[in-house]
Amino acid sequence: GQQVMQIPQYQHVQEGEDFTTYCNSSTTLSNIQWYKQRPGGHPVFLIQLVKSGEVKKQKRLTFQFGEAKKNSSLHITATQTTDVGTYFCAGPITSYDKVIFGPGTSLSVIP
Amino acid sequence: NAGVTQTPKFRILKIGQSMTLQCTQDMNHNYMYWYRQDPGMGLKLIYYSVGAGITDKGEVPNGYNVSRSTTEDFPLRLELAAPSQTSVYFCASSYLGAVEAFFGQGTRLTVV
Numbered sequence: 041g042q043q044v045m046q047i048p049q050y051q052h053v054q055e056g057e058d059f060t061t062y063c064n065s066s067t068t069l070s071n072i073q074w075y076k077q078r079p080g081g082h083p084v085f086l087i088q089l090v091k092s093g094e095v096k097k098q099k100r101l102t103f104q105f106g107e108a109k110k111n112s113s114l115h116i117t118a119t120q121t122t123d124v125g126t127y128f129c130a131g132p133i134t135s136y137d138k139v140i141f142g143p144g145t146s147l148s149v150i151p
Numbered sequence: 152n153a154g155v156t157q158t159p160k161f162r163i164l165k166i167g168q169s170m171t172l173q174c175t176q177d178m179n180h181n182y183m184y185w186y187r188q189d190p191g192m193g194l195k196l197i198y199y200s201v202g203a204g205i206t207d208k209g210e211v212p213n214g215y216n217v218s219r220s221t222t223e224d225f226p227l228r229l230e231l232a233a234p235s236q237t238s239v240y241f242c243a244s245s246y247l248g249a250v251e252a253f254f255g256q257g258t259r260l261t262v263v
Contacts, residue, residue, distance in 0.1 A: 071249055073251065073252070075252075082241060082254040082255065082256055082257050083194070083241070083243075083252075083254050084254070085251040085252065085253070088250065088251060128193065128194065130252075132248040132249050134248070134249075136201070136247060136248055136249070137248045137249075138182070138184070138196065138199045138201075138207075138209070138248050139184070139245070139248055139252060140196065141186070141193055141194040141196075142193065143192065143193035144193045144194075146191075
């Protein structure tokens with residue numbers, strides 16, 4: 041069945057450093073979604089990428105969807121303590137399929 | 152707009168007891184999901200539904216049952232609770248599988 045992997049599992053950075061998490065699917069995805077979960081909270085949708093090679097930015101966050109639509113990355117520039125949390129990628133194989141989540145990357149930011 | 156509402160927020164069950172976790176959404180979404188999240192881990196799909204009257208198993212369905220009699224409600228039933236079911240349970244909904252999913256606040260369940 042479909043598998044979605046993320047690396048790294050954990051990342052500790054000094055405030056101001058950059059951070060990148062990578063997402064890889066065993067199958068081609070219809071789209072890729074990214075979610076953020078703050079400690080003790082619930083996952084909150086950040087963004088969706090649909091097109092092969094697509095790049096989107098949200099302030100300090102840059103999201104990329106691979107050419108083969110099987111991988112994606114999230115890059116945070118100059119991390120802040122407000123970036124702390126777990127970042128999940130997720131994607132369906134087709135537009136009408138269920139969404140499978142990756143295991144997440146937990147980000148800690150040291151002030 | 153309430154979004155996705157889960158009840159209860161917390162529950163302690165004894166081994167062998169049963170309970171139903173409630174989930175309701177007011178966004179007229181077709182897709183609804185139940186995930187469990189063990190401490191420090193990711194989201195595991197238990198069951199999902201693509202519309203009223205239709206349910207399907209996810210990655211970890213054993214020990215759980217669901218029903219979807221209306222578009223709004225998607226309850227999760229635990230029969231014969233076991234310590235391995237101690238987890239945080241999230242219900243989510245989306246218009247289609249390919250679009251943004253909205254999550255409830257979660258139910259923290261402890262089985263002792």
